[in-house]
Amino acid sequence: MHRPPAPSAKPTSMMDAIEHSDTLSSMLSLQRRSVLYLKTIEPVLPPGLSEQLLAGPIEDDVWCLLVRHNAAAAKLRQLLPAICAHLRSQGHNVQQVRLKLLSR
Numbered sequence: 001m002h003r004p005p006a007p008s009a010k011p012t013s014m015m016d017a018i019e020h021s022d023t024l025s026s027m028l029s030l031q032r033r034s035v036l037y038l039k040t041i042e043p044v045l046p047p048g049l050s051e052q053l054l055a056g057p058i059e060d061d062v063w064c065l066l067v068r069h070n071a072a073a074a075k076l077r078q079l080l081p082a083i084c085a086h087l088r089s090q091g092h093n094v095q096q097v098r099l100k101l102l103s104r
Helices: 014-019 022-044 070-089
Strands: 053-059 062-067 096-101
Touching (some): 022 053, 022 062, 022 070, 062 070, 070 096
Parallel strands (some): 062 096
């Protein structure tokens, strides 16, 4: 009987690989923080608006919020001061929120 060779090392999961890479681990941390920011601002947003948003990249103290529709972006522009203030009041170092309209 022929047996397959025994694996030489335990397979590595994707999350293990990410956590052991400084660059990927840093990117994952930023993505998680961006999602946290999005959840943090939900109380400031009118009903239904959060469904039009996605968490975007963070660069230093600037957070980018991805917006699905032009109308949602227009409403968000009015709320930007309140959004920034709310994030800071919750202990997040966000000095500016940029909006990026997602193209279809």
